[in-house]
Structures are given as structure tokens and as C-alpha cells.
Amino acid sequence: GRLLCGPGLRRSGAGLLVTKCGLLRHRAAGGGAYWVDSQQKRYVPVKGDHVIGIVTAKAGDVFRLDVGGSEPASLSYLAFEGATKRNRPNVQASALGVGDLIYGQFLVANKDMEPEMVCIDSSGKSSGMGIIGQDGFLFKVSLGLIRKLLAPKCEIIQDLSQLYPFELVLGMNGRIWVKAKTVQQTLILVNILEACEYMTAEQRKQALAKLSGN
Amino acid sequence: SPSPGDTSVLAGLYGPAEAKISKELPDRAAMEVLLRPKVGLPGVVERSREQLLRQTCEAVVLGVLHPRTAITLVLQVLSDAGSLLSCCLNAACMALLDAGLPLTAVFCGVTCALDPDGTILLDPSTQQEQEARAILTFAIGSGERKVLMATTKGSCSVEEMQQCLAAAQRASNTIFQFYRDSVHRRYSKS
Numbered sequence: 084g085r086l087l088c089g090p091g092l093r094r095s096g097a098g099l100l101v102t103k104c105g106l107l108r109h110r111a112a113g114g115g116a117y118w119v120d121s122q123q124k125r126y127v128p129v130k131g132d133h134v135i136g137i138v139t140a141k142a143g144d145v146f147r148l149d150v151g152g153s154e155p156a157s158l159s160y161l162a163f164e165g166a167t168k169r170n171r172p173n174v175q176a177s178a179l180g181v182g183d184l185i186y187g188q189f190l191v192a193n194k195d196m197e198p199e200m201v202c203i204d205s206s207g208k209s210s211g212m213g214i215i216g217q218d219g220f221l222f223k224v225s226l227g228l229i230r231k232l233l234a235p236k237c238e239i240i241q242d243l244s245q246l247y248p249f250e251l252v253l254g255m256n257g258r259i260w261v262k263a264k265t266v267q268q269t270l271i272l273v274n275i276l277e278a279c280e281y282m283t284a285e286q287r288k289q290a291l292a293k294l295s296g297n
Numbered sequence: 298s299p300s301p302g303d304t305s306v307l308a309g310l311y312g313p314a315e316a317k318i319s320k321e322l323p324d325r326a327a328m329e330v331l332l333r334p335k336v337g338l339p340g341v342v343e344r345s346r347e348q349l350l351r352q353t354c355e356a357v358v359l360g361v362l363h364p365r366t367a368i369t370l371v372l373q374v375l376s377d378a379g380s381l382l383s384c385c386l387n388a389a390c391m392a393l394l395d396a397g398l399p400l401t402a403v404f405c406g407v408t409c410a411l412d413p414d415g416t417i418l419l420d421p422s423t424q425q426e427q428e429a430r431a432i433l434t435f436a437i438g439s440g441e442r443k444v445l446m447a448t449t450k451g452s453c454s455v456e457e458m459q460q461c462l463a464a465a466q467r468a469s470n471t472i473f474q475f476y477r478d479s480v481h482r483r484y485s486k487s
Contacts, residue, residue, distance in 0.1 A: 102359055103398075194363060
């Protein structure tokens with residue numbers, strides 16, 4: 084199979100150039116892939132990434148979203164499930180205002196063009212994407228923490244779910260939206276997630292044990 | 298551990314971020330360096346150093362991956378005990394590494410001072426800089442220790458400059474090892 088050259092590596096001439104510092108990772112499945120696991124806070128849009136965007140403007144037929152990159156992304160009115168030009172369900176333009184949160188994925192994202200987002204997947208289903216509801220809390224963490232949280236069977240998420248029931252949306256652009264039953268529980272979850280970046284597993288378990296004891 | 302009075306510079310890197318229309322470049326990132334002295338407003342010396350730093354950084358950053366964006370590097374001088382420009386170069390490179398910007402190489406800065414009797418002093422203090430006949434600062438790249446930037450204050454012969462360059466290239470190994478150790482320490486925590 085073909086060897087895939089992932090983030091942090093670049094083909095130059097006959098060889099490979101390492102462009103970022105970090106841990107070199109390898110995946111043997113499907114022909115093999117190498118990439119560099121680096122830590123950064125600044126997001127660069129990548130096609131297919133699921134991100135949380137904030138609506139900054141409505142311009143004609145599109146919304147302008149801030150996704151944390153160098154340019155605002157565009158999201159068409161029609162890029163929602165079941166939307167047609169005539170039939171605009173109430174999840175649509177009228178309900179969506181400046182300042183709302185959207186969870187979507189990038190349809191177009193490269194260095195030469197303005198990024199475009201959609202809230203439907205390739206088969207036309209929304210599969211969890213769309214407007215994120217009212218309340219809850221949005222905050223920013225580093226991209227490495229998001230990748231750790233998105234890993235299957237993430238310990239942090241499992242430990243937190245023992246604490247309180249909550250809703251969680253993770254954006255690959257470093258943004259996390261949390262909502263628990265009360266404001267206090269929401270803020271506790273926010274503080275733990277932000278601190279997870281610097282805590283080891285034992286420190287985290289100690290902090291959670293102290294909280295569930297209260 | 299650095300004692301008070303040693304040269305130290307705080308570096309902050311922002312980018313790739315949205316660039317002003319007047320400053321954006323169509324095919325690569327626009328790099329900007331701001332150097333703030335410890336006291337007073339930035340003057341001509343700071344402006345010329347900003348240009349040297351900018352040219353060095355532009356040589357290593359893969360700006361073609363982020364066209365029409367702006368990368369801003371802000372350096373604040375905390376204390377100056379000599380060899381300020383090479384300290385700024387080292388701080389700039391560490392900021393680039395820390396921010397995760399794509400680089401083709403890393404670089405380090407080394408300052409050499411030439412005594413009136415021809416002795417080469419590396420990383421001179423302010424006193425040694427004032428007594429020296431010439432002060433040379435080099436930015437050395439990590440691949441094959443190539444020279445990315447060279448600037449001289451004072452006068453020296455070509456042979457003396459070659460000797461200083463060779464000394465600087467030898468000294469750069471220590472600095473690159475320091476970069477490796479710092480990055481290793483950072484990634485071993487995750």
C-alpha cells in the first residue's frame with residue numbers, strides 16, 4: 084500500500100522534511116502512516132474536521148463563522164438537514180442569529196480558499212451537527228487536549244461521567260461546549276477540563292474524588 | 298539558573314492570524330517582528346534589529362503553507378547584560394518551536410566580540426562589548442550549521458571573521474542541544 088505522510092511531515096525532493104517538533108507516531112493499518120504529534124493552540128482548518136463555530140455575521144445566503152483560524156468560514160443556509168430554498172425549517176435563518184454556536188464540518192479547507200462549513204454529512208443526514216442549544220459554556224483548550232479527549236475510551240471522559248450527567252461537544256479547533264444540570268456543575272466541569280492539560284492521571288483522580296465526596 | 302542581571306527576553310508569537318489587506322501577501326505568510334526595549338520607546342536600533350530578526354525567521358518558516366496570513370512575533374527585553382541580539386534570536390526560535398509553526402530548520406544566535414589584541418570572546422557581557430574592537434552576531438541554522446544572518450559592529454579582517462564564524466558554529470551545538478532538552482521535557486509530560 085501507499086505510505087501516508089501526515090501533519091508535521093512534508094515531502095521534499097526524494098526525502099521527508101520534518102516541519103514541527105513533537106512525538107513521531109506510526110500507524111501500520113492500511114499501508115501505514117507517519118505523523119508528528121505536536122502541541123499547539125492555533126487552529127488551521129482541515130477538510131473533514133468537526134469544529135464549533137461562532138456566528139459573526141449574516142451576509143446574503145451565507146453565515147460567517149469564526150472558527151479560530153486566520154479567516155472566517157462560510158456556512159450556507161441550505162447546508163442543514165432537510166433545508167430547501169422553499170422549505171426553511173425553523174432550525175433556519177430566522178432562528179439563527181449572531182453569536183449562536185454551530186457544530187459542523189469543513190467541506191472545503193485549504194490554504195488558497197476561504198473555508199466552507201456544512202452541517203450535513205455526505206448522505207444528507209445531520210448526524211449530530213447543527214445549532215448548539217442555549218445555555219452551556221464554551222471555552223478554549225489546546226488542540227492536543229482535544230485529540231486526547233476524542234480518543235476512544237478516553238479515561239478523562241469516563242471519570243467525569245461518574246461525577247455528574249452532562250452534555251459535551253468537542254470541536255477540533257480547540258473549543259469545548261459543556262452543559263450540566265446547574266451552572267455550578269457546569270463550571271466545575273469546565274475547570275476540570277481546563278486543568279486536565281497539566282494534571283497527571285493520579286492528580287485528576289484525586290481532584291474528582293474530592294469533588295464527589297462533597 | 299540565570300542570575301538577575303543576565304540578558305533575558307520574553308517572546309510571544311501570534312499566528313497564522315488574519316492579516317490587514319494592506320499587509321497580506323498572496324503566496325505566503327507576512328511576518329512581523331516587534332522588539333520592545335526595557336525602557337523607553339523603540340528607536341532606530343530596535344527597528345534595524347527587528348528587520349534582521351524578521352529576515353532570519355522568514356528564511357526558516359514555511360510561509361507558503363499559510364498565504365494571506367500574518368505571523369507576529371513580539372519580543373520584550375526584560376534585562377540586558379550583553380549579547381542582546383543573539384538572545385533575541387534564541388527567544389524567537391523557541392517561540393516558533395513552541396507555537397508549532399511549520400519550520401524547515403531551527404536557528405540559534407551567537408555573539409562574538411574581538412578584543413583589541415585579537416582574542417575571540419563568545420557571548421560577551423556589556424563591559425566586554427564596550428571594550429571590544431568588533432562585535433559580530435551570527436544566526437546559525439541547524440542543517441549543516443549554515444549562516445542565516447551575520448551582522449558586524451566595528452571593523453575586523455576577513456580571517457578574523459572566519460575564525461569568529463567557526464567559533465560560533467561550534468558554540469551553536471550547545472544551544473541546539475538546549476532546544477532539544479527543553480522540547481523533550483515539554484513533551485515528556487503529556
